Amino acid sequence: MEENNNKVYKDERYGKYREMLYYYNEDGNFEKKVEFHGEPDRVILQQAWDFFNERKEEARQKVLSGKASPIAYHMEKDLLDPMNLGMAAGIKIWNVKRHLKPGPFKRLSEKTLQKYADAFNITIEELKKVE
Amino acid sequence: MAIKDIVIDYKHRQAGHCESGATSNLFNFYGLDLSEPMAFGTGCGIYFSYLPFLKLMFAPMMSFRNFPNTVFHRSMKYLGVDATVIKKFNDKKESMDALDRNLEKGIPTGVQVGVFNLTFFPPEYRQHYNMHNMVIFGKEGNNYHVSDTVMEDPQILSYEDLARVRWAKGAFAPKGKMYWINNIPTEIDYRSAANQGMHKSVYEMIKVPFWLIGIKGMRVMARDIRKWPKKHGNEKASFYLGQILRMAEDFGTGGAGFRYIYGAFLKESGEKFNNDEMLKAADLMGKTANRWRDFTYIGARNCKNRAKPEEDYGMLGDMMMEIAEGEFKVFKMLDKITI
Numbered sequence: 001m002e003e004n005n006n007k008v009y010k011d012e013r014y015g016k017y018r019e020m021l022y023y024y025n026e027d028g029n030f031e032k033k034v035e036f037h038g039e040p041d042r043v044i045l046q047q048a049w050d051f052f053n054e055r056k057e058e059a060r061q062k063v064l065s066g067k068a069s070p071i072a073y074h075m076e077k078d079l080l081d082p083m084n085l086g087m088a089a090g091i092k093i094w095n096v097k098r099h100l101k102p103g104p105f106k107r108l109s110e111k112t113l114q115k116y117a118d119a120f121n122i123t124i125e126e127l128k129k130v131e
Numbered sequence: 132m133a134i135k136d137i138v139i140d141y142k143h144r145q146a147g148h149c150e151s152g153a154t155s156n157l158f159n160f161y162g163l164d165l166s167e168p169m170a171f172g173t174g175c176g177i178y179f180s181y182l183p184f185l186k187l188m189f190a191p192m193m194s195f196r197n198f199p200n201t202v203f204h205r206s207m208k209y210l211g212v213d214a215t216v217i218k219k220f221n222d223k224k225e226s227m228d229a230l231d232r233n234l235e236k237g238i239p240t241g242v243q244v245g246v247f248n249l250t251f252f253p254p255e256y257r258q259h260y261n262m263h264n265m266v267i268f269g270k271e272g273n274n275y276h277v278s279d280t281v282m283e284d285p286q287i288l289s290y291e292d293l294a295r296v297r298w299a300k301g302a303f304a305p306k307g308k309m310y311w312i313n314n315i316p317t318e319i320d321y322r323s324a325a326n327q328g329m330h331k332s333v334y335e336m337i338k339v340p341f342w343l344i345g346i347k348g349m350r351v352m353a354r355d356i357r358k359w360p361k362k363h364g365n366e367k368a369s370f371y372l373g374q375i376l377r378m379a380e381d382f383g384t385g386g387a388g389f390r391y392i393y394g395a396f397l398k399e400s401g402e403k404f405n406n407d408e409m410l411k412a413a414d415l416m417g418k419t420a421n422r423w424r425d426f427t428y429i430g431a432r433n434c435k436n437r438a439k440p441e442e443d444y445g446m447l448g449d450m451m452m453e454i455a456e457g458e459f460k461v462f463k464m465l466d467k468i469t470i
Contacts, residue, residue: 014255018283020147022391024417030168030395034145034283040431041380044373045255047434048188051370079188079247079258088300119300121248 008042011049052079063130069105071096073130074120089119138269141239143278143285147392148384150202150264151176152280153241157266158212160239161315165210169321172396173209173328174202177389178335181348183355187302188258190374193352195388197335199243199262199303203310205331209324213313219306223294226307230267233311239268239278243308245299251279251286256382261303267293325400326470337462346459353451360444368444373434376427387423390458394420397465404470412464419457426450 023031037045059076062068075085082100086093091112098104099116110124117127141160146152151171158165171177176197183191200216207214220226233240245261246252268285269276275293277286288296297307336345343351352375359368379388394416401409430447 009255011254014253017253017281019281020145021386022147022395023386024391024394024421028414028417030391030398030417032147037381040376040428043431043435044376044427045381047370047373048258048377049255051189081186081189084259084301087304121295 008039008046010046014045014049052076060130066102069100069102070128070130071105071116072100074116074122074127075100078120085119089115091115136271137234137237138271138276139234139237139239141266141268141278144280145283146280147386148176148196148389149280150174150196150199150262151392153264153266153278154203154206156278156280157239157241157312158315161312163315163319165206166399168392168395168399169325170206171202171389171392172332172400173324174204174206175328175332175335176202177332177393179346179348179388180344181352181355182343185302188374190371191355193348193375193378195378195384196262199264199305200308200310203241203264205328206324207312209327210319210321211324212315212319214310215313216308216310218308223298223307226297226309227290227294230309231270233309234267234270238311239266240309240311241266242297242310243305244296245301245305246296247299248292249296250288250292251277251282253281259299259301260382261299261301261305322404322470325396325404329400329465329468329470333462333466337459337466346455346462349455349458350452353448353455356451357445357448369434372430372444372447376430376434379423380427387420387427390416390420390423400470406468406470408464408468409470412461412468415457415461415464419454419461422450422454422457426454 018034018036020032020034023033025031056073056076059068059073063070063073075082080088082096083093086096089096099108113124113127117124120127142156144152144156146155146167148167148171151167151174154174155165155167155170158170178197179193179195181191181193185192203214204216217229220229230240230242241264244263244265245259246263247257247259249257249263265277265279267275268278273290274287275290277288279286297305299305339345342348356372359371363371380386394413397409397413397416401407401413426447429450
């Protein structure tokens with residue numbers, strides 16, 4: 001496999017796969033090439049991941065300072081918003097929004113906690129703390 | 132239910148777009164030739180919709196392709212092939228058993244999946260996107276053989292992982308959808324299929340009476356791009372712009388939001404059915420697609436330097452408007468052609 005020297009991605013795991021891309025050249029032919037994405041494509045993808053990581057870090061700080069429940073952190077880690085989390089866990093959106101606060105989170109039953117844990121694919125113990 | 136090990140002799144070929152690649156590979160499995168652009172064109176893959184009131188990954192939703200499974204369904208309908216699509220199952224077990232039964236009969240089966248938990252997928256693409264397609268062509272013990280056209284080689288996926296991605300939650304949830312080809316007639320009318328597919332696409336791009344779909348939607352988006360920096364600030368404007376570019380360039384589109392693949396379809400059918408008008412349209416489509424790529428290059432500079440945009444958003448809006456007019460011309464031309 002070709003050496004991948006383009007250092008736009010900050011995560012080491014990124015940019016290891018080649019894809020098929022189409023081109024239209026000056027002779028009027030459509031060409032297919034299997035290759036890595038160019039720099040502009042990497043910049044825009046890295047931008048999205050920067051944004052997600054910022055949100056994740058912000059949520060982690062909030063949880064550690066006691067302003068939000070761990071669900072807020074896990075939600076940002078899995079790139080979800082309250083609506084999609086509600087769909088994944090089978091809980092109404094207004095309840096999800098309430099459970100993002102530390103007080104209502106403490107009063108949650110085992111059954112509801114299990115629903116969230118299944119949605120995030122982790123155990124209840126992992127759900128109660130942040131990394 | 133335990134079935135014995137089975138691997139179907141299925142040829143994996145990499146492709147630009149997941150669903151038309153899967154359709155073309157499935158078709159080729161039965162010994163007839165259908166290239167990826169032909170599958171994309173006859174199945175009306177090209178589309179545009181801009182839905183700013185819905186948010187996908189925290190930015191306005193837009194789509195450059197048709198709804199999931201349209202490409203397979205329509206191309207099979209127009210080509211007159213006997214195919215089955217099961218839209219949804221009641222539970223996980225039932226859907227996996229149905230897949231096993233198909234593999235036992237020796238039928239490679241396409242499934243719709245969500246990519247977030249797909250273990251072999253490139254990690255930079257693992258976001259919540261539920262419209263990915265791949266073909267299952269074998270089972271050994273607890274593992275399935277998977278042909279994913281985004282990847283260079285066939286992959287292996289365990290039973291639990293496959294069940295999980297087939298039942299991904301969220302917008303456009305797959306609900307275990309699967310599809311396969313039953314049998315193919317000996318004589319196939321490619322000409323009428325390409326004609327039908329092309330005219331359906333023309334309808335969807337320029338004739339739908341709704342202002343957010345097709346070329347009309349592109350014009351609305353061009354106007355919105357100009358407003359973004361004032362309305363949301365530079366940071367958010369560049370993230371929203373990035374969303375357009377990501378949907379157009381990354382996520383397995385073959386580049387320029389499928390416009391290259393569609394141009395290749397026009398060129399191939401123009402040569403196949405000796406139609407000069409269509410070759411002209413293909414040339415124009417290729418040039419418009421190159422403008423899309425320029426748009427990405429310029430837009431990416433804005434995304435690199437988020438707080439201080441290097442290029443003015445008004446200029447990008449003008450460029451988008453120009454692209455919309457270019458595509459409008461192509462579809463106007465196609466409207467008058469009958470092959």
